[in-house]
């Protein structure tokens with residue numbers, strides 16, 4: 001049986017998501033920004049929390065772990081390189097490793113940049129990826145602990161996933177990301193279409209994720225730093241993609 005997910009908001013604009021394996025009954029929270037919305041999602045679905053899979057150590061992704069673990073005695077799995085900064089860790093995961101939720105088998109893709117060793121979790125059989133704060137819809141996380149080169153390489157790892165992979169991310173930042181992206185590629189028709197779609201989703205009280213790798217490749221400037229027109233748009237025609245990426249990221253920081 002295939003995976004089921006339930007998406008919900010936490011804190012101000014963090015996404016929480018539950019990943020459920022109907023066969024075994026196991027349910028993972030991908031990050032735990034705060035306990036109460038996770039509890040509400042569990043209650044609404046009738047699912048029982050068995051695992052918390054942590055993408056990275058930031059407090060707005062880990063703040064609910066202690067309370068949830070004490071109540072549900074669930075397993076907490078964190079990236080090996082960041083486990084010291086995550087509470088209540090039972091197991092760690094490394095790049096290329098596997099993280100299971102019942103019969104659902106996830107692959108760990110280390111995507112450094114936003115933090116030093118975050119885990120992006122990819123479930124190929126269900127075409128799901130949970131990118132934390134590495135990739136957002138039409139955006140990416142701030143490069144805080146890693147280098148711009150590392151973050152660009154992380155973008156390439158995610159861009160290489162199959163086009164129809166559904167992308168879940170850590171925050172609802174899409175409309176602001178689109179406004180910025182339009183300053184880089186005002187004539188990108190895929191971006192224009194995404195802007196209309198996202199505006200309608202928000203107006204209808206929906207969320208803008210999951211998105212797909214295909215949609216992001218077409219319209220997310222952070223995945224397009226090696227497109228000649230994008231390099232030219234930021235005055236870096238012919239320059240290495242990591243340099244173009246760094247310039248786009250720097251402009252976004254000031255936007």
Ligand SMILES: [Zn+2]
Nearest residue numbers: 056058114133
């Ligand atoms: Zn973060």
